[in-house]
Amino acid sequence: MRPGSIIYFFREAGKSLKRNRLLSFATITTVAVCILILGFGVLFTLNASNFMKHLEADVQIRAFLDQDLTSSQISDIGREIEAIPGVKSHEFFSRDEALGKMQKEFGRKEYDLKSTLGKNPLPHTYIVKVANPQEVARVADRINKLPGVYKVNYGKGTVERLFQVTRWLRIIGIVFIVLLLVGAIFLIATTIRLAIFARRKEIYLMKLIGSTDWFIRWPFFLEGIFLSIVGALVSIGILASAYGSLISKMHNLFFIQLVTDSAILGHLYLGLLAAGALLGVVGTGISLNRFLKV
Amino acid sequence: MLVQFYNVSKVYPNGAKALDDISIQIDRGEFVFLMGASGAGKSTLVKMLFREELPTRGQIFLASRSVVRMKRSDVPQLRRNMGIVFQDFKLLEKKTVAENIAFAMEVVGAASKDIRVRVPEVIGMVGLKGKENCFPNELSGGEQQRVGIARALANRPLLLIADEPTGNLDINTSQEIMELLFDINRKGTTVIMASHARELVRAARKRVIMLQTGRVVDDSPNGESLL
Numbered sequence: 346m347r348p349g350s351i352i353y354f355f356r357e358a359g360k361s362l363k364r365n366r367l368l369s370f371a372t373i374t375t376v377a378v379c380i381l382i383l384g385f386g387v388l389f390t391l392n393a394s395n396f397m398k399h400l401e402a403d404v405q406i407r408a409f410l411d412q413d414l415t416s417s418q419i420s421d422i423g424r425e426i427e428a429i430p431g432v433k434s435h436e437f438f439s440r441d442e443a444l445g446k447m448q449k450e451f452g453r454k455e456y457d458l459k460s461t462l463g464k465n466p467l468p469h470t471y472i473v474k475v476a477n478p479q480e481v482a483r484v485a486d487r488i489n490k491l492p493g494v495y496k497v498n499y500g501k502g503t504v505e506r507l508f509q510v511t512r513w514l515r516i517i518g519i520v521f522i523v524l525l526l527v528g529a530i531f532l533i534a535t536t537i538r539l540a541i542f543a544r545r546k547e548i549y550l551m552k553l554i555g556s557t558d559w560f561i562r563w564p565f566f567l568e569g570i571f572l573s574i575v576g577a578l579v580s581i582g583i584l585a586s587a588y589g590s591l592i593s594k595m596h597n598l599f600f601i602q603l604v605t606d607s608a609i610l611g612h613l614y615l616g617l618l619a620a621g622a623l624l625g626v627v628g629t630g631i632s633l634n635r636f637l638k639v
Numbered sequence: 640m641l642v643q644f645y646n647v648s649k650v651y652p653n654g655a656k657a658l659d660d661i662s663i664q665i666d667r668g669e670f671v672f673l674m675g676a677s678g679a680g681k682s683t684l685v686k687m688l689f690r691e692e693l694p695t696r697g698q699i700f701l702a703s704r705s706v707v708r709m710k711r712s713d714v715p716q717l718r719r720n721m722g723i724v725f726q727d728f729k730l731l732e733k734k735t736v737a738e739n740i741a742f743a744m745e746v747v748g749a750a751s752k753d754i755r756v757r758v759p760e761v762i763g764m765v766g767l768k769g770k771e772n773c774f775p776n777e778l779s780g781g782e783q784q785r786v787g788i789a790r791a792l793a794n795r796p797l798l799l800i801a802d803e804p805t806g807n808l809d810i811n812t813s814q815e816i817m818e819l820l821f822d823i824n825r826k827g828t829t830v831i832m833a834s835h836a837r838e839l840v841r842a843a844r845k846r847v848i849m850l851q852t853g854r855v856v857d858d859s860p861n862g863e864s865l866l
Binding site (some may be wrong): 546 | 690691712715716717718719725729731732742743745746747748750751794
């Protein structure tokens with residue numbers, strides 16, 4: 346490609362932008378609305394998955410030990426738990442601590458649980474956290490088979506249901522975003538088609554004079570990319586300020602922790618910008634090809 | 640031979656038979672009229688030259704290259720060898736005379752210094768000096784067609800194809816346009832012109848190919864059949 350042609354492409358794209366101000370504005374608005382909805386969708390999914398990750402991370406295994414173990418047997422069990430692959434951390438909770446906690450929660454000051462019960466009925470406990478919450482059942486099973494462990498509790502059934510729910514929520518989130526993207530492409534393609542339709546005579550002439558398809562495409566692509574980047578920037582601006590004020594207002598108000606990591610948000614905004622540019626390219630491509638078949 | 644048609648037939652998808660077993664040869668430097676009533680197949684034949692339409696059967700060669708078997712990516716190169724003049728001029732309303740002509744060179748990637756030299760040259764050839772900065776709607780029909788011809792000449796085509804170029808013009812203006820086309824032909828460019836203006840064609844004393852319902856019914860070197 347000659348440098349003269351590149352100058353020509355930019356000049357033509359610029360001229361067309363100036364000539365079709367109303368359609369340019371329509372394209373920018375369409376892209377902005379699409380990216381805004383998409384951005385809200387992604388932010389919602391991001392926060393929902395963050396919330397789910399917290400929920401999942403709270404899943405822990407309680408391993409109750411036999412009553413008559415020596416302290417060295419107890420620490421042996423601890424070492425064996427540690428050696429199980431997938432275990433992230435484990436914490437020992439003695440029967441006295443357990444009773445103390447129970448006294449605090451239920452007995453308050455009026456009842457002395459220890460004297461009421463006669464003796465401490467609670468077992469020693471290991472509280473185990475796993476690296477990958479999805480592996481909790483497998484790890485619990487391994488721990489249950491260790492000698493000296495008489496019972497394991499990890500909310501069997503409830504945990505599986507939680508995982509099923511979170512899995513479905515993730516799938517729904519992804520499907521939602523994909524549908525939004527497809528809808529956005531068609532909306533933008535339709536808007537750009539209007540701009541191209543106004544110039545179909547020019548395109549037909551170019552084809553008959555002997556222009557190559559790419560020579561015809563480039564100015565339209567540049568125009569499409571420019572308009573969709575502007576649209577994306579507008580929506581990112583709106584999204585960032587709206588989300589920013591949401592974070593500052595909701596701070597410590599909700600039990601749901603909003604995603605505030607600036608690196609993640611930065612990636613999101615960059616991704617939306619790229620998505621905007623891509624929508625412009627795909628939209629222009631879809632609309633243009635029909636007019637190039639001469 | 641510049642243009643060769645061998646047993647070309649065209650049936651449109653709706654079943655309409657536009658051309659029926661046409662065989663024609665046109666030499667370099669010739670001036671050829673395609674005559675016939677509306678629907679005789681003139682436009683289809685012209686469109687096949689620049690491959691806007693493909694034949695259902697038969698072969699077409701331009702400068703010994705098959706137009707039919709040509710790859711899609713080679714079509715732009717084929718079209719750069721031709722200049723096309725339209726009945727309705729097809730000028731871009733928002734461009735001046737000079738810009739309309741420069742457009743034809745820009746879109747095939749010509750260097751801007753060549754464009755600067757060639758545009759005034761062809762404007763001179765078609766007699767529009769002084770009108771460079773006019774917009775099409777400021778020109779008469781004849782002047783607009785001159786711009787169309789100048790645009791067709793800008794890329795120095797081997798072949799000029801004119802599809803009813805005088806169809807929208809009065810008789811005097813038509814004659815001026817014909818003179819311009821003859822002049823271009825004298826300078827070496829092959830011209831194929833579709834027309835149904837019998838008087839104009841007869842006066843020209845050039846080769847006439849007569850089409851009727853998609854068939855060649857007469858091919859006379861000096862238009863004798865019209866006398």
